[in-house]
Amino acid sequence: MSTQRTGTIAVFGATGQQGGAVVDALLDHKARVRALVRNPQSDRAQALASRGVELAAIRADDPASLAAALATVEGFYFMTPEANRLEEVEAEIRIGTALVDAAVEAGVPHVVFNSVFGADRESGVPHHDSKHAIEEHLRKSGLRATMVRATAFMENFTSVMAPSLERGEIVLRLPLPEDVPLKMISVRDIGLIAAALLLGTAEAPGGAVELVGDELTGPQIAAAFGTCAGLAARYESLPLSVLPNDLDKAMFRQFAKAEENPSDLAVVRSIEPATLDLAEWIRATGWTAPTNVAGS
Ligand SMILES: NC(=O)c1ccc[n+]([C@@H]2O[C@H](COP(=O)([O-])OP(=O)(O)OC[C@H]3O[C@@H](n4cnc5c(N)ncnc54)[C@H](OP(=O)(O)O)[C@@H]3O)[C@@H](O)[C@H]2O)c1
Structure with missing residues (x-):
């Protein structure tokens, strides 16, 4: 397998709200985008393909498919699917952990993880503590990582x-x-800020930023x-x-x-001045x- 980097940015969750906004912003910057999708035939995946996005078929429980999809990329954005029940929280941790491990395997130069505000510590909120656990796993992975922590979507x-x-x-x-x-942020601005971090036109102070508009x-x-x-x-x-x-x-x-x-809207606006x-x-x-x- 070639290990030559391609300038491509990989996105997990590209058919969803926040991942979709990240793709929009990356395409606006003429970046090459690879979407990690579980069903390349779905209407949403096909809509991405029609805009020039490369589709990589993955299964979250198949580490080889994840590592292959991340081979040669310059950057990787991921989120984790919403857990609505306690039983789903473990699955969320498993998916996030598998994505981090695959990024290690593929040697991805920069990973941006959208967790949730407050995920720098345990809060007693099960589907936030799951994201804290993934952040910890990512922090210990040795990868260059940026945590973006979304507040409520507008x-x-x-x-x-x-x-x-x-x-x-x-x-x-x-x-x-x-x-x-x-605290709240528009999905569009999640995309703009993540794209700036992935493309290296901005940095989050200390490697993390709470996304609040x-x-x-x-x-x-x-x-x-x-x-x-x-x-x-x-x-x-x-x-x-x-x-x-x-x-x-x-x-x-x-x-x-x-x-x-406490919020720091100034940090967000220093990355994306047009944050809504x-x-x-x-x-x-x-x-x-x-x-x-x-x-x-
Ligand atoms: N809503 C809020 O106010 C808010 C605020 C902060 C943080 N969050 C967090 O944001 C996350 C949800 O983000 P979102 O609203 O952008 O999600 P979303 O629109 O529901 O999209 C979910 C994405 O994940 C993919 N996906 C789901 N399960 C998968 C699996 N097993 N394997 C591969 N791909 C899978 C979906 O792909 P398919 O197209 O194949 O289904 C889709 O691309 C949650 O973790 C939530 O806690 C939400």
Whole structure:
């Protein structure tokens, strides 16, 4: 097998949200991209191929397929699939560990791992501690590694955290006390920042950066959507019991301890000056108020 480096950047999770944004940003820089995919025939994989992305078929439980897919690349971006149940946390660690081991085997010059904010230590949140364990494994691997630690995706406001329109008013409900700020980042900016790190146009101080584009309390988030819609807005703090699983309960319990995790938006903007705050993200995505769910 040739070991000559090709300038190619490998991406695991390229058919997903954050990995897809990394591919977008790399292609904008005319970089060569290899996507590690479990199903090269899927519509999303084929859409990447049609944009010039090389597809490498892998299985996360097949180390040889992973090492072969990482052969000769200059850089490697990976994330780990979401664990929604406690049983899935072990699988997340297994996948992350296997990807690190494959990068060692292939001698990848630089690895960027997107874990999660706070993953520099154990927090008691199972699907964050899994990422801490992978970070530790990566740190001990001897690879040159950069940890990027994403905060809540702003895109959640179009799905699980979407505000509603009720009797002509924007209403946001989250299981977070109203005086606690939520840290957030747009998926687009995860891609831009990771690409800058992978292409060597920026460095994270100390080899790690928390990805945060804004930090707002529930009432401030509701107001941002209300301003965009030209409507009144209000926030309602919900109890943790509304959450469907113990993992999310542990996570929002941790979110409420915001004072333990001060943000440094300046570091992020030094890497990517155009990082979006929430108001900019709302405008950039063309967000429009949802359809009324109650009242007129
Ligand atoms: N949502 C948030 O606010 C937030 C904030 C911080 C961190 N995170 C973390 O971000 C991660 C999720 O990122 P995302 O939203 O970008 O994920 P996503 O959109 O759900 O995409 C998951 C990606 O992983 C691939 N994948 C899943 N299982 C795989 C397997 N067994 N083998 C190979 N590939 C596999 C999928 O490929 P296929 O196309 O084949 O399915 C897809 O490319 C989670 O770890 C989550 O904890 C999320």
